[in-house]
Amino acid sequence: MTPTAPSVDLIRIATRESPLAMWQTEFVADELRRLHPGLRVELVSMTTKGDQLLDSPLAKIGGKGLFVKELELALMDGRADIAVHSMKDVPMRFPDGLELIAILEGHDPRDAFVSNEYESLAALPAGAVVGTSSLRRETQIRSRYPQLEIKMLRGNIQSRMAKLDRGDYDAIILAAAGLKRMGYDARIRAELSPEESLPSVGQGALGIEARSDDAAIHALIAPLIHAATTTRVLAERAFNTRLNGGCQVPIGGYAMLQDDGNLWLRGMVGRPDGTLTLRDEITGAATEGEALGVALAERMLAAGADKILAEVGIHADPA
Numbered sequence: 001m002t003p004t005a006p007s008v009d010l011i012r013i014a015t016r017e018s019p020l021a022m023w024q025t026e027f028v029a030d031e032l033r034r035l036h037p038g039l040r041v042e043l044v045s046m047t048t049k050g051d052q053l054l055d056s057p058l059a060k061i062g063g064k065g066l067f068v069k070e071l072e073l074a075l076m077d078g079r080a081d082i083a084v085h086s087m088k089d090v091p092m093r094f095p096d097g098l099e100l101i102a103i104l105e106g107h108d109p110r111d112a113f114v115s116n117e118y119e120s121l122a123a124l125p126a127g128a129v130v131g132t133s134s135l136r137r138e139t140q141i142r143s144r145y146p147q148l149e150i151k152m153l154r155g156n157i158q159s160r161m162a163k164l165d166r167g168d169y170d171a172i173i174l175a176a177a178g179l180k181r182m183g184y185d186a187r188i189r190a191e192l193s194p195e196e197s198l199p200s201v202g203q204g205a206l207g208i209e210a211r212s213d214d215a216a217i218h219a220l221i222a223p224l225i226h227a228a229t230t231t232r233v234l235a236e237r238a239f240n241t242r243l244n245g246g247c248q249v250p251i252g253g254y255a256m257l258q259d260d261g262n263l264w265l266r267g268m269v270g271r272p273d274g275t276l277t278l279r280d281e282i283t284g285a286a287t288e289g290e291a292l293g294v295a296l297a298e299r300m301l302a303a304g305a306d307k308i309l310a311e312v313g314i315h316a317d318p319a
């Protein structure tokens with residue numbers, strides 16, 4: 001080991017047992033073994049409430065926080081040192097003593113259209129059934145394609161694909177990143193443009209949570225931090241936080257770094273029934289990404305996002 005190597009020789013990673021979570025955890029475990037030869041990496045796997053309650057709409061049973069809470073307990077109890085999350089499932093606030101210590105390089109942030117018969121959303125006939133349980137996807141599809149029918153679709157990626165294949169849906173919408181991680185690249189018929197479906201805040205990026213005071217673990221993980229993705233995702237999260245949006249709400253947020261050093265951040269807030277979707281965007285210095293996120297949120301709240309969010313039970317704090 002190099003002189004600057006941290007003083008731990010074992011790292012335990014808390015993970016859910018779903019195939020996507022396991023893939024993401026194994027990915028981080030491999031990166032750590034590559035960066036730190038000799039380091040022992042152990043997985044502490046568990047099934048969370050979110051994995052067990054697969055038939056209820058997530059918004060009704062407590063949102064996506066369900067997927068991370070049990071992992072966080074393992075970190076707080078000292079049963080594990082880090083947890084690997086899809087950034088879009090990470091709540092905006094952390095329990096005392098825990099924090100996000102790294103955002104990794106993000107890949108495809110877009111939503112993907114999967115169907116056995118049709119090429120794209122636009123090609124679907126009136127009355128076709130589209131599967132998604134995301135209010136964000138639902139509001140955007142309904143506003144552009146009011147002739148389509150949206151039907152709830154939950155479960156892990158494999159079971160969602162199986163439900164499509166047995167004919168329960170004409171098409172389903174999933175995150176492209178998750179499909180690619182699970183080897184379903186060839187089943188993506190189209191990627192939705194940000195105009196059709198603005199992605200979820202943090203979509204496609206992985207994050208690592210750990211105890212705030214664990215300097216040795218922070219040092220082990222630091223080389224995995226990806227600066228550009230961190231800038232993007234923190235701007236998106238600042239936007240979401242100012243809207244007081246948890247995860248399972250009709251909010252999209254998508255930042256892109258531009259060659260001139262600016263960050264272009266687009267936002268969407270909509271009614272789930274598609275009768276009203278607000279979109280706005282802001283561009284400014286990437287170094288001010290979080291301020292851009294807050295500014296965009298405030299503009300959209302003033303333009304009526306506050307009323308839409310109140311309809312779904314979310315109240316943004318006054319400015």
Ligand SMILES: NCc1[nH]cc(CCC(=O)O)c1CC(=O)O
Binds near residue numbers: 088174
């Ligand atoms: N909602 C669950 C979830 N969390 C992360 C991903 C995909 C991978 C990612 O966005 O990083 C998915 C599946 C999906 O939305 O289709």
